[in-house]
Amino acid sequence: xxxxxxxxxxxALAFVALFQAGGTVLFLAFHENELxxxxxxxxxxxxxxxxxxxxxxxAQYLLEAARMSGEFAGALDPTLQGLALGSAxxxxxxxxxxxxxxxxxxxxxxxxxxxxxxxxxxxxxxAFTFVGHTSTGVRRWLLSPLxxxxxxxxxxxxxxxxxxxxxSLREPVETSVRIxxxxxxxxxxxxPGLFIAGLTLAAGLLxxxxxxxxxxxxxxxxxVTGFCVLMLFAALNKxxxxxxxxxxxxxxxxxxxxxxAAEFGLIAVILGVTAVMTTFxxxxx
Amino acid sequence: MRIGQWLAASILCLLAATxxxxxxxxxxxxxxxxxxxxxxxxxxxxxxxxxxxxxxLQKEGAEVRKLAPPTVTxxxxxxxxxxxxxGRYVLGWxxxxxxGHVTSGALHFTVVEPTAAGAHPSHxxx
Numbered sequence: 499x500x501x502x503x504x505x506x507x508x509x510a511l512a513f514v515a516l517f518q519a520g521g522t523v524l525f526l527a528f529h530e531n532e533l534x535x536x537x538x539x540x541x542x543x544x545x546x547x548x549x550x551x552x553x554x555x556x557a558q559y560l561l562e563a564a565r566m567s568g569e570f571a572g573a574l575d576p577t578l579q580g581l582a583l584g585s586a587x588x589x590x591x592x593x594x595x596x597x598x599x600x601x602x603x604x605x606x607x608x609x610x611x612x613x614x615x616x617x618x619x620x621x622x623x624x625a626f627t628f629v630g631h632t633s634t635g636v637r638r639w640l641l642s643p644l645x646x647x648x649x650x651x652x653x654x655x656x657x658x659x660x661x662x663x664x665x666s667l668r669e670p671v672e673t674s675v676r677i678x679x680x681x682x683x684x685x686x687x688x689x690p691g692l693f694i695a696g697l698t699l700a701a702g703l704l705x706x707x708x709x710x711x712x713x714x715x716x717x718x719x720x721x722v723t724g725f726c727v728l729m730l731f732a733a734l735n736k737x738x739x740x741x742x743x744x745x746x747x748x749x750x751x752x753x754x755x756x757x758x759a760a761e762f763g764l765i766a767v768i769l770g771v772t773a774v775m776t777t778f779x780x781x782x783x
Numbered sequence: 784m785r786i787g788q789w790l791a792a793s794i795l796c797l798l799a800a801t802x803x804x805x806x807x808x809x810x811x812x813x814x815x816x817x818x819x820x821x822x823x824x825x826x827x828x829x830x831x832x833x834x835x836x837x838x839x840l841q842k843e844g845a846e847v848r849k850l851a852p853p854t855v856t857x858x859x860x861x862x863x864x865x866x867x868x869x870g871r872y873v874l875g876w877x878x879x880x881x882x883g884h885v886t887s888g889a890l891h892f893t894v895v896e897p898t899a900a901g902a903h904p905s906h907x908x909x
Contacts, residue, residue, distance in 0.1 A: 502887075565885040566836035568877055578836060585883025780805040780886070782830060 501564045501572075502778070508558035510773035514766050515551035516594070519544050519601050520622055521657005523615040529661075529677055530608060535668045537608070540661050544605045544615075548598045555598075559591050590628040597622030623649045641702050644695045651692035652765075655685065659762045663755050671746045678740045678754075689732065693725065703781040714779040717771055724768045731761045806833035806880035808888050818893035821867040825874060825890065827860045833878035835860055836885070843871040852876075866898035 522544030530537050563578035564570050572578050582588060597618045604615020626649055627642040658681055666674045700718055709715045735757050742750040810828040813819065827835075835852035853860060862874070874890040 562883060562885060566877060566879050568837045568839075568875075568887070572837075581834065581836070581879055582883055585879070586881065587883030778886075780807045780830075782807060 501561065501568065501570055505558055505561045505565050506773050506777045508554050508561065509777060510766075510770040512551050512554035512558060513769040513773055515547045515554055516598065516622060517653050517656045517769070518660060519547035519551055519598065519657075520619040520653040521655070521659075522547065522661060523601055523604060523612075523619050523657075524654050525658045525661045526605070527612065527616055528680070530612070532673060532677060533665065533669060536661070536664050539664060539668070541605045541607075543660060543664075545602050548601045548605070552595055552598045555591060555594055559588070562587065586628060590625045593621055593625035593628065597625060619653065623653065641699060644699050644702070648692055648695040648699060651688045651695070654688060655692070656762070656765045656769075659758050659765075663758045663762075666743060666751050666754055666758075671743060675740075675743045678735075678743060682736045682740060685732065685736070689729070696722075696725070705782055709781060712779070712781075714775060714781050717775040717779065720771050721768055721775075724764055724771070728761060728764050728768070731757050731764065735761070805884045805886050806831045806878050807886055808876075808890075811890050813890075813892050816891055818895050820896040821869075821894045821898040822864060822892070823898070824864055825862045825892075827862065827876060827890070829858050829860070829878060829880075831880055832856050832858050833860070833880050833886075835862070835876060836879050837875075837877040837887075838862060839873075839875040840864070841873045841875070842868070843873075845870075847875075867894045868897045869894050 522540055526533075526537065526540060526544070533540065559582065561573060562582040563575055564573040566572055566578045566581065567575060597620075600614045600618025600621065602618075604612050604618055623646055627645055662678060662681060665677055669677075704710065704715060704718075710719060735754065739750070739754040739757050743754055806829045808827060809830050812826040813822055834854075834856040838850040838852045839847050840850055841847045848865075850862065850864075853862065860878075862876075871891070871893045874892070875887070876890070877885060877887040879885050
């Protein structure tokens, strides 16, 4: 495995873990009081995700020096490590780690400390705007907040899938149905926001229409295609599998969870594509 | 409370003053795909100030040679080359931008007229 492949794999896995951690916090902020059988398990899952995200982010960061040299041996080069340490990427990493720390503390118990978790999510997502393509140029005032909106909805959506899965297994039917319906009602408003923010970001980042033919553009199209398939699963859950939970039949629960697992897998793949796109390519090149 | 947190995040992102995008190659001398006299040096121009962190040179059918990258940071970076025989070459490069993002690429060129003996000193190979 090349150093680039390992680095981008760690980045993709870190995305999955950190959005799961952040999303768990947001989900619990809305529903914790309704989840006597699942709340504690979800907090543990969130903490585990946050710790995993921190480890993956640190590992990927330490590998940056190796990426600079193109060889694993570069990780031990003090000059290259110094370059990595003095960069904005290390500032962004610090904020992300702070965000994950607050999430971990916030998830440890219910009540006042849970506010820390929400602050942690805000910091975690804001750190994405410190580096990368949206953080440069004259349109930064527009692109950075758009990225923040985009990432917030991803966190809300992706991070809710595991909780919904567990709730449908562990909570009474009426609780599951109520929470699934509440989630769907919010998603109806938020998911189009994700799409609009994503499209506006793309329009702001790509220099022209022809750039859709570059590797960056092709991966962007792959993301949009993945999103369209995702909408299909989301629609099935909203109008078919979610309402079918009311019957209380085990088969209905299994179908619902399968669709959730498919959504989770697809979003994880899209996050992987994003990791490749933002690691190796630039909209202008 | 949540509105306050989102506002704080927006302010944070607007205040982030150290942000930059990836550095990418915008021009080079010799140009990509060019053919001609053996160059004594290659000038790489990037979209933003960058520092070369790895350089390799490979003649078609030969081993990859590592070259010592210059230790300066800038948008135009000059790479000194060793004496080159006729053939097709690939110069592999990696740079780090101000944001710490690493980008890599390759420049392809063909030497039709090799370096004359003693024309320029060989570059220090690593």
